Amino acid sequence: MILLDGKKVAAFYRERIAQKLAAVTQRDQCPELAIVVVGDDKPSAMYAKSMQKTAASVGLTAAIYQKGGEASEEDVTALIESLNQNRQIAGILLMMPLPAHLDSQRIINKICPEKDVDGLTDSNVARLFTGRPAFVPCTPQAVMAILDYYHIELAGKHVVIIGRSNVVGKPVAQLCLNRHATVTICHSRTADLPAVVRQADIVIAAAGRAGLITGSMIRPGATVIDVGINRVDGKTVGDVAFDEAAAVAGAITPVPGGVGSVTTMMVLENVVHHFGNA
Known part of the structure; x- marks a missing residue:
């Protein structure tokens, strides 16, 4: 099992952002x-x-x-x-x-x-959903950054997303579609959620419910990206029951130390990228 370490991904982008920033400040x-x-x-x-x-x-x-x-x-x-x-x-x-x-x-x-x-204006949302260059909400962007850093291919894969929010579920679904994945979006009214999740090559949990995704719902070898941030008994936990899922997954993000570690860097990446190309 590969631990998808958000801190490593964030460090990679931190260095890249610093280099881009140095280039524009020299001008x-x-x-x-x-x-x-x-x-x-x-x-x-x-x-x-x-x-x-x-x-x-x-x-x-x-x-x-x-x-x-x-x-x-x-x-x-x-x-x-x-x-x-x-x-x-x-x-x-x-x-x-x-x-x-x-x-x-x-x-x-x-x-x-x-x-x-942060890609929240109607203009950027429309651009994302029509496949044109756009700023994207930073949490979905962080999900993609982790997949890219660990060379996890999306083309031809079945991605199951749990959560349909405008800031995570829907935009990350579109980003995966843009990479030629087959995407299923699940939500509170999805019938037999465990059966749907078991079909996934890549699971992206973004429902905001602690421990919603259990180990029995993960197909052996699947990649699990946990976007959830919940407080339980004074601890920060994700939407995935980590220990159970890690026992069967091929790769998984921790909480904390996963997607959240990368999200802030995506904001800064967007700032410097825009300025450098303005």
């Missing part, structure tokens, strides 16, 4: 990431700080733009439009969730698609 260009936080959601604030620290570790400036929870849609839109117009800002990352009184998708769509490094 007196200094790309920046703008992280927009609205309200007082603690996980969002923590992730913003973590993103800022990770960006600094590769030499990328990331500034946090904070708006209070009482901010109006006009206030947030005005901030985003000013960031759109700032040529040094290569990427805009809007932390979710937004306060309930704000229309999240309408605000997301104010982000210039070329700066939408």
Whole structure:
């Protein structure tokens, strides 16, 4: 069994990002990431700080733009439009969730698609689903980065995805289709989920339910990518019962230390890639 180590993949991309960044800064260009936080959601604030620290570790400036929870849609839109117009800002990352009184998708769509490094605007979603170049949500991008790093082929394989969210399940399905995989998307109303999962060459679990995928559901030798992040008894666990699945899988990601380790790097990869090609 191969342990698909997200930390190794993240280290590979960290070095690659640093090299790309060095190349553009030699041309007196200094790309920046703008992280927009609205309200007082603690996980969002923590992730913003973590993103800022990770960006600094590769030499990328990331500034946090904070708006209070009482901010109006006009206030947030005005901030985003000013960031759109700032040529040094290569990427805009809007932390979710937004306060309930704000229309999240309408605000997301104010982000210039070329700066939408988390791939959430309608424009980037449409580009992804029509096979055109686009920014892609960073967790699905991290899944693909792990598969690529470990040379796991998708063409001709049956991929079963558990979860149909707009930020993970649906985009990762499209990415796999673009690589010529046969894709099945499962969800809460899928009949006989274990039987469907057992057909998979590659299982991607992104349902947000701890231990949903058991070892008996994994075909011997299958690749298992666990996107889930759940807290159980004070521990972080995935959607896959790791020990059971690892006993039969050919390759598997751990939680923690798997997909989550790579996701932040995909944001930075998008920032530097866009700026270097602008």
